[in-house]
Amino acid sequence: MSDNGFVGLVIISHSAPLAQGLAELVGQVAGPDVPIEAIGGGPEGSLGTDGGRVLEALQRAAQGSGSVVLMDLGSSVLSVKAALGELGEDELALLRVADAPLVEGAVAAGVMASTGDDVDGVLRAAEEARHARKL
Numbered sequence: 001m002s003d004n005g006f007v008g009l010v011i012i013s014h015s016a017p018l019a020q021g022l023a024e025l026v027g028q029v030a031g032p033d034v035p036i037e038a039i040g041g042g043p044e045g046s047l048g049t050d051g052g053r054v055l056e057a058l059q060r061a062a063q064g065s066g067s068v069v070l071m072d073l074g075s076s077v078l079s080v081k082a083a084l085g086e087l088g089e090d091e092l093a094l095l096r097v098a099d100a101p102l103v104e105g106a107v108a109a110g111v112m113a114s115t116g117d118d119v120d121g122v123l124r125a126a127e128e129a130r131h132a133r134k135l
Contacts, residue, residue, distance in 0.1 A: 003064025007113040007122045008035035010061045011106055012054060012071040012080060014047050016040035022106055030110030037061065049075040055083040062091035066119035068126055069097045070106050096123040104129035 009026065013019040019040030027036055039057045042048030058080070061067035071077050080097060087095070096119050098105050105126035112125035 004033055004035070005065055006033050006035065006116065007065045007119045008037070008061055008067035009106060009109055009113065009122075010057050010067050010069045011036065011038045011040075011102070012049065012057070012069065012076045013038075013040040013102065014042075014049060014072055014074070014076060016045070018072070022103060025103075026106050026110035029107055030114040034110055034113045035061075035067075036110070049079045051079040051082055054079040055086055058083045058087060058095060059091065062087060062094045064094075066094035066096065068109050068113075068119060068122045069095060070100060070102055070109065070126060071097075072102045094119070096120065098123055098126035100126040100129055104132055108132075 011019050011022050019038035023036045023038035037057050039053050043050045058069065069080055071080055084092065098109065108129040109122045109126035112122045
């Protein structure tokens with residue numbers, strides 16, 4: 001991910017089309033300056049999570065202004081936890097893992113990242129999306 005001064009987002013899902021579609025949606029809301037990386041699907045294109053690709057994405061995301069990581073459920077969460085164990089202190093200092101709903105959290109994080117807020121502010125926006133009412 002490039003360092004242009006904006007916090008990046010890493011979206012991790014069991015489904016490649018879901019991760020890509022959400023990245024596209026967030027990109028429309030956040031604008032072109034917010035780096036967004038979508039990781040989805042298993043190693044052979046099936047549903048699932050590819051731990052190696054997750055680790056590589058987190059390594060790329062751990063630079064510049066940092067990144068917020070959002071995941072859907074189950075093995076994506078476990079893959080993120082395992083990948084974090086492989087990273088160094090400097091990399092970990094630039095990453096925040098959001099305990100947030102994937103879609104609402106990613107959109108809220110993207111909006112906040114587009115304002116130039118720091119990684120902790122972007123994380124906060126993602127996690128506060130948990131309380132957003134729809135009806």
